[in-house]
Amino acid sequence: MKVSVLGASGRAGSEITKELAARGHDVVAIARKPDAIPAAPGVTPIAGDASDPAALAKLIEGSDAVISALHFDVPAETLLTALKTAGVARLLVTGGAASLEVAPGVRLIDTPEFPEEWKTFARGGIVFLDALRGEKDIDWTFFSPAAVIEEGPRLGHFRTGEDQLVVDDKGESKISFADYAIAMVDELEQHKHSRARFTAAY
Numbered sequence: 001m002k003v004s005v006l007g008a009s010g011r012a013g014s015e016i017t018k019e020l021a022a023r024g025h026d027v028v029a030i031a032r033k034p035d036a037i038p039a040a041p042g043v044t045p046i047a048g049d050a051s052d053p054a055a056l057a058k059l060i061e062g063s064d065a066v067i068s069a070l071h072f073d074v075p076a077e078t079l080l081t082a083l084k085t086a087g088v089a090r091l092l093v094t095g096g097a098a099s100l101e102v103a104p105g106v107r108l109i110d111t112p113e114f115p116e117e118w119k120t121f122a123r124g125g126i127v128f129l130d131a132l133r134g135e136k137d138i139d140w141t142f143f144s145p146a147a148v149i150e151e152g153p154r155l156g157h158f159r160t161g162e163d164q165l166v167v168d169d170k171g172e173s174k175i176s177f178a179d180y181a182i183a184m185v186d187e188l189e190q191h192k193h194s195r196a197r198f199t200a201a202y
Contacts, residue, residue: 004028004060006050006068009036012094013069015181017043023185030059050074057085065090065188072124076131083138092188095142096125100165100199108165141193145180146201152176158183158200166201173201
């Protein structure tokens, strides 16, 4: 497939770009600083600002799908407008974990343990997901990571879920960026969560 990756120089975006390239996909890797995008066969680094939907539409035109690894300062509506203008039907989003449920009706962000300093950014992800849930034309997927996503080894195994936080037998919820990227590209190829959210953790 031809896949455009937004935020391709970041920690999640760079791992997703590498995973796509390793599986033989044609990657248009878009970032404000393309020099920071990891070089790999099949990867074309491009400078771009995703906050301009008209300009972004020109960069992603001809793609089979767009994977966004952007922060939530770019609203869902901006990306959706760009995809519609470019005629790209599929969007996969690197989401946040805050809206995952830890108990029926109780989100991770609502727990006392959730750090106060993370809440502003986390609410951006919740607003983004809510906007996607009202979208009827673009085939979207919102991929919430584990509660903790960090640098770590590429283990190649993890468990997936939908709207509930996935935890291990110690009650911890973790995944590496490398394994998150595997799950993202698996979703691109297998298309199991159309217009839905899913999550993954060890």
